[in-house]
Amino acid sequence: MDIQLREEGSFTVVAPRLKLDTGSAAQTQQELSLLVEHGARKIVVDFSDVAYVGSAGLRVLLATAKRLRSLGGELRVCSLNQSVNEVFEITGFSELLPVFASALEAVRDS
Amino acid sequence: MSFTVAIGLGLSEAALGQDPHDAAGPHHIGRAESERLLGVGREYGRGPLPTFLERFDVARRAGAPLGLIVVREAFEQTGDSVGQSGVASLAPFVQEAEFVCAAQSSGALWRPLLHAIRRVSGINPLADDGGERLRFLLVGCQTEHRVLATALFLRSILGHDHVATSPHLVGSATSEAHLAALRHHLPRAGVEVLLQLGDAAEFAGLEREPFANLGRTACVIEPANIGEELGETSRRIVQLLCLHWTKAELRLLNGGFSGSVLLLADGWKDQACTEPMVIKVDRYSQMRREIDGYHMVKDLLGKHVPTFEYPVSVGDSTGVGMDLATMEGAPISLQEAFENADSDDAVAHFLRRLDKALDLLSTRLYRNTRCAEWVSPYRALHLHADVQRQWLAENLDAIRQHWTADTDAPLAVDGAHLAKLLRVLARNDDGVESEVCLAHGDLNFKNIICDRGDNIWLIDWTHCGRMPIEVDFAKLESDLKIVMSKQFELEDLSRVRQLEDYLLANRLPSTVDQLPESLRFVRWDLRFRKILMGVEHIRRACFDLKRGDDWLVYRAALLKYALHSLSFDARRGRGECELPQLLYALHCVEALLHDLVVDDFQLKIRGERPPSYPPRQRVSIDLAPWSVDCPEYDPPYHVDAAVLAHDRASIDGGLADPEDPSLIADDVAASSPFRDAAGRPLHPHGRTGIAGRGALPRWGPNLAVVALLTRDRANGGGTDILLGKCAESESLHLPEGLVHAGESAECALGRVVERDIGWRPARESMPLAEGYSYDIRRTDHAWIVASARHLHMTHDEAPKLFQLGGRFEAVSWYPLDANTVNRIPAEHARHARAAIRALERTCHIDGAVASAVLAATG
Numbered sequence: 001m002d003i004q005l006r007e008e009g010s011f012t013v014v015a016p017r018l019k020l021d022t023g024s025a026a027q028t029q030q031e032l033s034l035l036v037e038h039g040a041r042k043i044v045v046d047f048s049d050v051a052y053v054g055s056a057g058l059r060v061l062l063a064t065a066k067r068l069r070s071l072g073g074e075l076r077v078c079s080l081n082q083s084v085n086e087v088f089e090i091t092g093f094s095e096l097l098p099v100f101a102s103a104l105e106a107v108r109d110s
Numbered sequence: 111m112s113f114t115v116a117i118g119l120g121l122s123e124a125a126l127g128q129d130p131h132d133a134a135g136p137h138h139i140g141r142a143e144s145e146r147l148l149g150v151g152r153e154y155g156r157g158p159l160p161t162f163l164e165r166f167d168v169a170r171r172a173g174a175p176l177g178l179i180v181v182r183e184a185f186e187q188t189g190d191s192v193g194q195s196g197v198a199s200l201a202p203f204v205q206e207a208e209f210v211c212a213a214q215s216s217g218a219l220w221r222p223l224l225h226a227i228r229r230v231s232g233i234n235p236l237a238d239d240g241g242e243r244l245r246f247l248l249v250g251c252q253t254e255h256r257v258l259a260t261a262l263f264l265r266s267i268l269g270h271d272h273v274a275t276s277p278h279l280v281g282s283a284t285s286e287a288h289l290a291a292l293r294h295h296l297p298r299a300g301v302e303v304l305l306q307l308g309d310a311a312e313f314a315g316l317e318r319e320p321f322a323n324l325g326r327t328a329c330v331i332e333p334a335n336i337g338e339e340l341g342e343t344s345r346r347i348v349q350l351l352c353l354h355w356t357k358a359e360l361r362l363l364n365g366g367f368s369g370s371v372l373l374l375a376d377g378w379k380d381q382a383c384t385e386p387m388v389i390k391v392d393r394y395s396q397m398r399r400e401i402d403g404y405h406m407v408k409d410l411l412g413k414h415v416p417t418f419e420y421p422v423s424v425g426d427s428t429g430v431g432m433d434l435a436t437m438e439g440a441p442i443s444l445q446e447a448f449e450n451a452d453s454d455d456a457v458a459h460f461l462r463r464l465d466k467a468l469d470l471l472s473t474r475l476y477r478n479t480r481c482a483e484w485v486s487p488y489r490a491l492h493l494h495a496d497v498q499r500q501w502l503a504e505n506l507d508a509i510r511q512h513w514t515a516d517t518d519a520p521l522a523v524d525g526a527h528l529a530k531l532l533r534v535l536a537r538n539d540d541g542v543e544s545e546v547c548l549a550h551g552d553l554n555f556k557n558i559i560c561d562r563g564d565n566i567w568l569i570d571w572t573h574c575g576r577m578p579i580e581v582d583f584a585k586l587e588s589d590l591k592i593v594m595s596k597q598f599e600l601e602d603l604s605r606v607r608q609l610e611d612y613l614l615a616n617r618l619p620s621t622v623d624q625l626p627e628s629l630r631f632v633r634w635d636l637r638f639r640k641i642l643m644g645v646e647h648i649r650r651a652c653f654d655l656k657r658g659d660d661w662l663v664y665r666a667a668l669l670k671y672a673l674h675s676l677s678f679d680a681r682r683g684r685g686e687c688e689l690p691q692l693l694y695a696l697h698c699v700e701a702l703l704h705d706l707v708v709d710d711f712q713l714k715i716r717g718e719r720p721p722s723y724p725p726r727q728r729v730s731i732d733l734a735p736w737s738v739d740c741p742e743y744d745p746p747y748h749v750d751a752a753v754l755a756h757d758r759a760s761i762d763g764g765l766a767d768p769e770d771p772s773l774i775a776d777d778v779a780a781s782s783p784f785r786d787a788a789g790r791p792l793h794p795h796g797r798t799g800i801a802g803r804g805a806l807p808r809w810g811p812n813l814a815v816v817a818l819l820t821r822d823r824a825n826g827g828g829t830d831i832l833l834g835k836c837a838e839s840e841s842l843h844l845p846e847g848l849v850h851a852g853e854s855a856e857c858a859l860g861r862v863v864e865r866d867i868g869w870r871p872a873r874e875s876m877p878l879a880e881g882y883s884y885d886i887r888r889t890d891h892a893w894i895v896a897s898a899r900h901l902h903m904t905h906d907e908a909p910k911l912f913q914l915g916g917r918f919e920a921v922s923w924y925p926l927d928a929n930t931v932n933r934i935p936a937e938h939a940r941h942a943r944a945a946i947r948a949l950e951r952t953c954h955i956d957g958a959v960a961s962a963v964l965a966a967t968g
Contacts, residue, residue: 052738055713055730066704069524087732091713092534096527 003031008044008107011076015046020057029060036064041073044106048079053087065097074098078106112245112272113175113231114314116166117223118207119260120251121200122183139251143281143288155202158278158307158324159249164203165316171205174315177230178207181219181250181260212256220263235268245272247314249279254287254295261301274302276310277353278324285354293350294420305329305349330357336373344371344391347429350422351389356380363388363443363556370396372556372569374441375431385437388416388559388569391429396572397421401430403571406548410474414567432569439562445555448594448640457640461647467558467566468583468651471550476579476655479548483839484541484718484886485578487666487711489936494536495928496965498673499529502699505676509696512681512689516600523696531703539936540711541718541886544663545579545656546840553582554589576840583652584667590644591694592675597637598690605631606690607697609638614701617661618653619646662711665702672698715799718886722750726799734796736784745890747801756807765850766807774809781810790891794882798890806848806892813849814885815858816938818878818900818945819871820926821908822954829926829955830908831942833934834866834918842924842933844941845916846896855897867921868913875899878944884937898941900948926955928966943968 004015012035016028035043045061047053065075078100080088088094100106125139138144149157163178170176180200200207208230210222227235233243246264248257257280265273275296282288292303304310308318329352331345340348352358357378362371370392377384392400401421408415416432423429434441444463451457488494506525513521550557551573559567591610598606612629613619619642622633632638652664675695678685687695706712714728724746733740749769758764759773767774771788779785784792791810806812819832833842847862849855856874864870876899883896912921924930926949931942943964950960 052732054732055708055710058713059708062704062708066700069527070522072522083738086735090731090734092537092707095530095534096707 003028005031005035008103011042011044011107012040013044013046013103013107015049017049019052019054020047020050020060021052021054022056025054025056025060028057029063032060032064033067036067036071036073041068041071042076043068043073044076044078044100044103046078046103046106047081047084048103050084051081053084055091058087058091058093061093061097076100076106078103111175112243113177113233114245114247115177115179115227115231116163116247116249116314117260118163118178118180118200118250119248119256120183121180122251125251139281139283143251143283143285147279147281158321160203161321161324162249162279162307162310163200165311165320166314167204167206169314169316175231176314177227178204179223179226179230180204180207180209181223181256182209182211219260223260223263235270242271244270245313246270246274247279247310248273248275248301251281251283253280253282253291254284258291258295258299261296262299265300271300272302273300274304274310274313276304276307278307279310289354290420292353293422297350298423303350305353329353329355332357332359336360336362340371340391343424343427344429346424347391347422347427348373348375348389350424351375351387351419351429351431352377354379355384360389376440385433386440387419388432388434388441389429390432390570391427394423394426394428397428397430400570400572403551403574406574407475407571410478410548411470411568412474414470414474415571416567416569434559434561434565434567436565437561438565441559441561441567443556444558444560445589445594447560448555448590448644449596451640452636454636454639457636457643460640461643463558463560463564463566464644464647465651466564467560467568468648470566471553471568471582472651472655476547476549476582479576480545480579481547482543483546485544485546485663486539486541486936487544487578487663488536488538489932489939490578491581491666491670492932493532493666493670493673494539494936495932495967498536499532500965501677502529502532502673505679506696508679508682509676509689509692512679512692516689523700528700528703531707535703535707535712538712539884540716542660542662542711546576547579548574549577549579549582550585551575551577551581553585555586555594578663578667579656580652580661580664581667583648584664585671587645587648588668588671588675588698590648591641592672592691592698593678593686595637595641595691595694596686596688598694600690600693602637603690603693603697605635605638606694609641610694610697611701613642613645614665614705617659617664618649621646662706662709665706665709669699669702669706672702715797716884717799719800720805720886723748723800723804728799729797736792736796740797743797745797745799745801748804748889749802750805753803753805753807765848767803767809771809778808778810786891793888793890793893795893798888800889801891802889803892804889805887806889806894809891810893811882811895812892813855813858814846814883814894814896815849815855815862816883816896816898816941817845817859817863817875818898818941819845819863819903819908820900820945820949820954821903821923822905823925824905829902829949830923831926831930831945832867832908832921833924833930834916834921836917837919840933841935842930843918844934844938846938847916849897855899859899862916866914866916866918867909868915869909871901872907873901873903875901876948878941878948898944900945902949902952902954926963928963931963931967939967 006013020028068075076098079102147157147159149155166176208226210226212219224235235244248261250257261273264270277292296303304313307321307324311318311321329349355377359376361374363374373389374386375389376386404415413435416434419431421428421430447460447463451460503525510521557570559569622639625632632642672695676692678687680686680688713731715731715734717726717728719726727745729740729743753766756764756766757768758766759768771790779789779791782791782794786792821830823830835842845863845866849858859875860870878898878900880897883894885894914921931939934942946955946960946963949955950957
């Protein structure tokens with residue numbers, strides 16, 4: 001399993017491993033969808049262990065954010081390394097999703 | 111006290127002859143016109159013209175301040191009295207008149223006419239107060255030249271304010287020219303056209319009553335309340351357009367929101383019903399654009415666009431009458447046909463008409479005029495402007511209030527998030543190779559008219575122009591889904607959203623029978639079936655026409671029209687959309703924004719290229735930086751033959767670097783923090799999808815200069831910018847060119863401008879910006895560093911004639927407004943915006959005007 005889950009207060013923290021790209025996007029999407037179906041409304045995607053995010057990964061993030069938003073929830077991201085942060089900046093995703101320095105900060109402000 | 115001079119024109123014996131069968135000469139106005147003016151048989155001499163002249167003469171003899179001047183044709187006999195004048199037919203009605211002779215050249219008439227006016231009135235028509243004391247009523251024949259020329263002389267050359275004529279007192283051998291003069295030429299010249307004979311009598315100070323039963327009354331407008339609703343200006347225009355009828359029954363086809371009025375007029379001549387006419391009245395500038403658009407397409411669409419009558423202008427408004435050739439039965443718009451379709455048979459009939467209209471447009475217009483062009487979709491559709499986000503926020507606020515008022519619950523839509531999505535999306539200036547063609551530009555179902563025989567006409571060409579081939583289809587789809595879905599209630603919304611999500615996920619939707627099970631409600635609900643089938647027909651027509659299966663531009667256009675639909679808010683008096691339609695539009699906006707912001711177009715490196723380049727290898731945007739390892743990156747290598755031919759290592763005076771990387775100078779190699787294995791500098795912004803220098807002569811940075819030439823307009827009414835136009839493109843370009851080795855940017859600017867327009871600036875320009883500039887010619891190994899320079903001139907200082915020598919097909923001064931700036935490609939539009947800020951700082955442009963232009967352009 002390349003994705004780790006943990007509960008932090010009202011947030012579910014999802015921590016994918018290594019890459020969020022074409023190869024892993026489908027599984028991540030499935031995991032996130034299951035979480036939403038099981039009632040998770042506030043999700044933090046923790047990028048601590050993610051070295052790289054590709055366009056497929058960005059699609060998964062935005063689709064999940066859209067679904068959560070329609071259900072009154074929210075998707076946050078945290079702990080972006082420099083390369084992932086650059087991708088977020090170039091694509092404008094840093095404007096579209098709330099970005100936090102750490103999981104602790106992401107779950108603090110509810 | 112004013113003095114009224116009636117001037118009789120073309121009242122020759124030939125024209126006034128009693129026996130219409132004598133109407134052989136070229137000076138006779140024809141039997142019908144003669145009878146209309148003079149009367150026929152035993153009634154000869156009792157028509158409106160002789161009756162008017164007789165009453166006028168009687169009043170004159172009784173001492174009224176009236177005088178009659180008869181302009182005698184050059185070919186007629188001479189004489190001093192009425193009886194001897196050669197116009198014997200006037201003798202029974204007029205005892206005394208002043209005669210002047212129109213010589214062979216009409217210019218020779220004016221001097222004797224001035225003398226005659228002075229003789230009959232005792233007033234000098236050239237005196238300062240002559241204009242206030244004299245009134246002129248023109249009667250007679252040949253409205254289109256003799257009456258018109260005299261009216262123009264009195265009104266435009268002498269400047270007399272009170273010049274009038276009346277259709278009851280003038281005629282012509284050519285009815286079309288006669289009507290054109292009365293509707294168009296005379297009113298435009300400021301000549302009053304008195305539609306009632308009684309009005310003409312009053313103008314001359316005579317009693318109305320004797321004329322009550324003479325001549326036709328002005329066209330009666332029915333129903334009376336429409337006449338009143340139109341307002342005075344529009345009513346006057348409609349009356350002028352219908353003056354050849356005795357009655358016009360009007361039906362409003364649309365109007366109100368945009369300020370335009372579209373009417374269907376059924377015309378009557380006494381008891382006979384005539385062919386109907388479509389009438390449109392709008393502001394002059396809008397009608398001007400519509401008429402221009404109509405001229406662009408009329409040779410392509412022939413009888414399927416209306417035939418225009420001469421336009422009629424009153425004040426700032428203009429109206430035209432349009433004939434729909436070969437019409438069978440009363441016409442209806444395709445919107446009415448759709449709304450009235452309440453059975454499967456009726457829907458099938460609607461779809462046949464829709465297919466016919468789409469086939470007509472595809473075959474005759476789009477296919478005939480298309481060519482491939484690089485288009486920046488979000489700029490081309492004006493989604494890049496800041497004002498789009500302002501409108502989105504304002505409209506969303508209003509929708510939120512309606513929702514809260516109706517449901518007592520908050521609306522679960524985050525407007526700030528939508529604005530962010532739109533900003534991220536619209537920041538993308540990348541281009542796609544798109545097919546551009548002559549298109550309608552505002553093709554809604556009200557602009558498609560059909561009749562009982564399923565003949566089709568396309569109206570309202572105001573927004574016609576060259577644009578991506580998908581635009582009209584997307585507009586129709588948007589219209590079909592949002593504006594026309596009036597039958598939906600709030601409880602239908604979840605299903606509406608389901609269907610919309612399906613339509614967005616499937617470029618070509620299935621037929622009703624093949625829909626997924628989750629959409630089974632579409633099968634038994636005609637409202638949804640109508641939308642699904644309509645969309646299917648529209649998209650099939652579009653994608654049959656378009657090469658390739660990319661539908662980015664189609665979705666971008668859907669987004670544009672869905673955003674626009676948010677403002678068609680019935681509760682705010684701005685359109686026809688009630689809350690369910692507005693929420694439908696909002697869902698479309700939300701879904702399209704989320705879809706487009708993660709499209710390949712958004713998440714891959716820019717794909718634009720000049721025609722000589724091979725396609726770029728478009729890697730994902732996150733793989734663009736050289737610091738990211740990308741083993742699959744293997745771009746095509748390309749250098750234009752023209753660059754190789756100018757290799758300075760082998761040609762004296764050659765402007766291009768040698769191809770051999772070992773000859774690259776150290777400072778060039780160091781121009782970027784990145785180098786390839788051969789030591790060539792790499793594009794500082796990352797991978798571009800093409801290796802080599804492409805069309806650029808130098809490795810690494812290629813210096814270029816961009817010229818922003820602006821001038822004050824002649825009357826101080828604004829600022830112009832000099833722009834060039836290339837063939838078959840709506841885009842406008844600034845003069846630009848590469849800086850040669852050892853040349854300064856200022857010298858290069860002079861050379862480039864002289865090359866492009868044949869004129870060299872005499873003054874030094876001011877630097878606006880300098881640095882890396884995006885250019886479609888960029889490659890992994892060569893890019894542009896541009897110096898944008900600005901020179902503002904007075905109107906006299908600026909060049910007026912251009913000698914083209916560069917890449918432009920035409921060069922002109924354009925108003926420096928939002929419309930112009932939005933037609934300049936993004937990188938150079940940035941410089942135009944900087945020039946506006948510079949002009950604002952130097953007080954050449956008003957601050958409020960500058961802010962409005964800047965908000966609407968970026």
